[in-house]
Amino acid sequence: MTSLVVDIVPTPAATLVTVFGEADLATVAHFRECLSTVPDRDTVVEMSGVTLLSAVGLRVVLDLQNRLAAVGARLVLAAPSHQVQRVLAVTELETRLPTEPMVADSPAANTTNAVPGG
Secondary structure: OOOEEEEEEEOOOOEEEEEEEEEOOOOHHHHHHHHOOOOOOOEEEEEEEEEEEOHHHHHHHHHHHHHHHHOOOOEEEEOOOHHHHHHHHHOOOOOOOOEEOOHHHOOOOOOOOOOOOO
8 A cells, every 4th residue: 555645834935845655546636635735825845755756646746836837836846856856857847847956945945944854
């Protein structure tokens, strides 16, 4: 059985979403439900704990990006795991989905207010 844990924490600069586990067909409904609660503002998705990102998991991330872009907000993937980096490279989405090596490096993070996990 696969599992996915999603933690959503509002910070002064952006919403921080931390994802752990496998984002695949078995967890996509939970993943979509969690990300649907993310407020329409700049968002950093910390993905160092993602062990699998399937096409359906990637679709959920892209849907979040589209929703945020529609209101002028940004989505940044922070600390993507090797598995996430590979999926972005293979799908040629590394330019569409901006990444930063750490949460604190993301443009949505406010360096005067430390973001947990960065």
